């Protein structure tokens with residue numbers, strides 16, 4: 001028998017519903033109908049399950065849970081006792097519960113860090129005043145702000161909420177998925193931005209976000225990075241007191257991630273700023289204070305006490321919350337302070353000549369090189385310097401203007417931008433592309449489980465979220481039988497746990513099967529975790545690009561980081577790489593010594 005968020009399902013009831021599935025932690029109940037109601041931030045679902053009960057679930061949260069469970073079932077889970085006092089919001093009798101809520105602070109960038117589906121959307125809805133927390137009284141149909149404000153009397157949150165309710169605080173949000181911007185906004189970038197620029201700040205902001213050259217471009221014709229910067233600008237230009245940025249770094253290269261971080265930081269001097277960011281190196285640089293969120297995805301989320309960003313990320317990677325005695329990761333995540341010395345005796349898989357590709361406006365040269373069996377090559381470089389073009393040449397999707405690639409190899413390719421036009425379930429997709437491999441034990445343990453694809457198998461591909469689609473695409477690419485695996489920007493839209501799991505999965509598949517991987521990504525921690533060696537692209541973005549390598553890790557990281565003028569120091573307690581402040585003593589010392597990433601020799 002399991003305790004189901006206070007509702008007990010006894011043995012008998014479990015037995016009457018013939019296809020309940022039960023594992024150590026969860027009970028799943030089949031769903032009869034799903035009714036969907038949406039407001040501007042959250043989507044609310046009424047779920048009628050067999051047993052004639054209705055569950056109300058909110059946000060992306062339970063929505064995901066529902067879809068993740070086998071047989072379209074709802075997942076039901078027990079809850080830690082001592083938290084009950086801190087219940088902030090509960091969507092229904094058995095719906096998602098949020099315990100505690102972060103307090104925005106002026107003069108600080110407040111970060112939220114935790115897996116997807118653990119309450120970040122609920123937190124943002126509450127802090128933006130869209131959702132009045134019900135303090136657990138889920139039957140209430142109208143908001144009781146007075147009670148909420150009273151509950152937090154004497155805390156900083158009290159003043160914040162009071163301001164929200166009195167409408168003294170106006171909010172502005174940059175949503176997570178910027179790809180949707182062209183669907184809701186038409187015209188040029190300048191049209192869009194001028195509309196929200198009530199204080200005439202566009203002229204000042206556009207150059208700081210490198211938008212000058214695209215102001216007259218149609219929104220439908222922007223690259224991912226340009227869309228991201230446009231969305232950030234639109235959010236910032238809006239005259240508000242509280243600014244929320246949900247994943248400001250997707251599609252940007254590391255240099256731009258840090259430029260955006262600086263702009264957001266300057267905003268926080270006078271305003272409230274809350275960010276959700278999954279690139280840990282960027283979060284570390286961007287945020288001052290971070291709230292970790294933990295719990296059970298789709299069931300409940302707990303907001304831990306605030307910590308300075310350095311400690312918060314260390315605790316997150318360490319996986320243990322001392323004050324609450326909660327372990328949320330089996331093994332701590334570690335980094336090597338010294339470059340790994342790996343002697344590659346491995347056979348060469350592929351040799352390529354100096355390759356050249358000419359488009360009307362862009363010219364790419366990649367110096368000749370070779371890839372070894374079992375090797376994972378990270379590919380790094382600024383936006384629009386030809387990384388994807390190079391990968392496409394290896395994949396056979398583009399022909400080099402000059403130069404050739406020796407031999408014929410079986411290639412498995414995950415493109416940078418994936419869309420979900422496929423009609424059918426995730427399982428259909430796997431079966432139709434990789435056949436029986438998707439039914440093997442190997443697939444279950446090496447791919448589906450670590451990438452958390454298992455629970456999605458029966459869902460329609462065209463209804464997956466960006467992060468879910470990404471995991472399916474990476475899983476699919478790794479499951480194909482090939483000699484070389486080309487994976488372009490796998491980290492986009494994954495949360496930081498999923499990024500770490502994906503990095504490990506890619507490595508394991510390459511190592512165990514003696515295959516070769518080429519992984520393009522902008523997340524430095526991801527590249528560190530996944531790569532044996534590094535290829536570096538540089539050039540004049542959008543005009544000309546130059547690729548070189550693979551180089552050993554130390555040399556590759558140094559070449560790349562020198563290019564973008566960013567150096568990393570090591571955290572004294574954990575060896576975790578941390579971005580140096582430009583022109584700080586360490587930054588200068590390391591740059592002088594030519595050591596941008598690994599510990600000084």
Ligand SMILES: Nc1ncnc2c1ncn2[C@@H]1O[C@H](COP(=O)(O)OP(=O)(O)OP(=O)(O)O)[C@@H](O)[C@H]1O
Pocket residue numbers: 225251253359360361362381382383384385386387388389390416537541542543
């Ligand atoms: N088929 C094409 N025709 C014309 N120009 C193209 C084509 N494909 C790419 N380009 C241009 O080539 C340049 C390099 O693009 P590419 O996608 O290879 O960059 P990237 O290094 O992968 O960038 P990012 O980090 O943003 O993914 C860009 O300016 C792009 O607009």
Ligand SMILES: [Mg+2]
Pocket residue numbers: 387388389416488520
């Ligand atoms: Mg690319």
